[in-house]
Amino acid sequence: MPNRPMPEFPELDTQPFWDAAKRRELAYQTCSDCNEVVFYPRAHCTKCGSLDTTWHTSSGAGTVYTYSVVRQNRSPHFADLGAYAVAYVDLDEGFRMLTNVVGVDNPTTDVQVGMRVQVEFEDQEGGEYPIPVFRPA
């Protein structure tokens, strides 16, 4: 089972996102005044500065915006993963998140810019939060 580094708390902006992850929901915000999609989570709208935002649950469907395959990482947390794909994924609701693309035989050849992916929540050996990652849709 993976043993990724965990988010650390107290951290007030991201706590609701990770609380939702425990429920296996991918959460994001919109501005209640101007409808801007706000991500990473914050207590203000990143377009108009409004302090009134609303939480939603994403469908978890998205597209790989770009990616890389990490061959070398000194962190012991990733030693067992072998070569793995990090990516920015554009969710259909209009937000972009850093993540990993999993569930492919060979990340070097099997991950492509523009490919469709779907979120899944990966349980971890240590720590209380399942981590949202993506696999080919």
Added chain:
Amino acid sequence: MANQRREAAIVGIHEWPKRVDKDVSSLQIKAASIHRALDDAGLQWSDVDALYDANDGEGGGGLGLSAYLNIRPTVIDTTQVGGSSYEFQAAHAMRDIAAGKANVAVLSYGSKAATQRIPIGTGGRGGGGSWQTNMEVPYGSTLISNYAMVAHRHMHEYGTTSEQLAEISVATRHHAMRNPEAVQAMKDLQFQGVQEISVADVLDSRMIADPLHLLECCMVSDGGGALVITSADVARGTKKPPVWLIGSGEATKYRTNDGDITVSAGAQSAPIAFGQAEVTPAEIDIAMIYDSFTITVAVCLEDLGFCKKGEVGDYVSGGRLRFDAEGGPALNTDGGGLSSNHPGMRGLFLLLESVRQLRGESTSQVPDAKLAVAHGNGGLLGGSHTGGTVILAAE
């Protein structure tokens, strides 16, 4: 150039010659480099009235360094924006001197990244706990993979190839082989083959984070240096011809939901700098661009206006960036971070080599070089980063 102003100049420089140096501390590198840079200018320790420090590891910023040096500056600046800190600090010194707040400003840098074996590119990038890191630490995105994601998107959108990016490594190594300090650096850091390299050599080197190969990544070295910036009045009495600071620009960029990752902060900072200097990229002789990785140079060449967005692959082909080639600026003529030194924050060296070129002192000298641009990129090119652009002119 009706309004171009020449109010501040670099008049003294020193670059720490050794890239692996067990017998000196980072702070000792700073103090000794300041001493030698002041000597290069013909100025005294007691002349310094403005101090800039990036508060990197040792040093303690403007306060800590002033206490260590035992000077009492009346302009104190602790700007820390990663590798671009020194372009920002030079811009601030230029502004502070123009405002009459300072006459003799000192910037310095010292780092033991090689002897301390700091894994800058492949480390775990620390823990979580902030609004950004809590969203990123679970994914193991090393610094190199962050830059690599920019490269993949550039390739996808514009058809850029690894062969084209490799041209940047090849040109830079060509310059390094002419610089004895860079040659010694590569020997001391146990490079496999201290020699000219080809595009094929770059593509044959091992992949670190797709699509970036080993020879597209900067080294991790020790090093540092210092430079002295003075007012026009002081510059008239110094030992060597002044190198004028004629324009500067600063900008930030970061991940946004609909941002274009192939555009860096340089797209915002460079037009401000060129506008203030009243010169165009076509007039630039020397391009000192932060070469953490090949893709950093590629994106910044576009964003600084040397070619259009997406066209850098063709632009860099055929050796255009070599100091002895026609049709383009000479790139990183000291050998760059790829092949001369990279102790973690390379921005100072971009200014030092610009000065050497405009004085006629480079080991890959461009005849009659008149204008240089130093562009620092700090942070993560595919995430939060800064761009600092400084335009320099010969006397």
